[in-house]
Amino acid sequence: MAEDISIKPDLQFSIVCDSVRREDNGKMMLIGIFEVIGARVFPARHPELFIVNRWIKGSGHFKEKTRVVNSKDNKVIVETKEVEFELKDINHAHTVISKFMNITFQEAGKYQVEVLLSGDVLRYYPIILAQEKTGARPA
Numbered sequence: 001m002a003e004d005i006s007i008k009p010d011l012q013f014s015i016v017c018d019s020v021r022r023e024d025n026g027k028m029m030l031i032g033i034f035e036v037i038g039a040r041v042f043p044a045r046h047p048e049l050f051i052v053n054r055w056i057k058g059s060g061h062f063k064e065k066t067r068v069v070n071s072k073d074n075k076v077i078v079e080t081k082e083v084e085f086e087l088k089d090i091n092h093a094h095t096v097i098s099k100f101m102n103i104t105f106q107e108a109g110k111y112q113v114e115v116l117l118s119g120d121v122l123r124y125y126p127i128i129l130a131q132e133k134t135g136a137r138p139a
Helices: none
Strands: 010-022 030-035 036-039 044-056 060-070 077-081 083-087 092-103 109-117 119-133
Touching: 010 109, 010 119, 030 044, 036 044, 044 060, 044 083, 060 092, 083 092, 083 109
Parallel strands: 036 119
Antiparallel strands: 010 030, 010 044, 044 092, 060 077, 060 083, 060 109, 109 119
16 A cells, blocks of 8 residues: 655745736736835725745645734734645645735834745745835925
């Protein structure tokens, strides 16, 4: 009897964007890729963002969670539920698309996106909340 061997997958990419669309031919379009959110006042509410994670080169059953954390105090701002997925072998890929609505950021500063695989932070990267200046418009 063959034993199931699990191979931990690689995170091919993790992208923050405004929207995700799928074309008729199956191709995915990521619209409005960004790493900075500007706001004039805080707390600031960001109406919608997507985080798209693509897993490759793995085999087995896995659980993913994605969250946004305030780097200042490590407080979780928003997170997904655990998403279970399977890679049948190393030639398959799996994409997880997470949609976040009405996220409230209490202050300007550095936040981070964290991608967890089976409970462990596999990758993290910054997302900046920038204070926009108010006042006169440039001529």
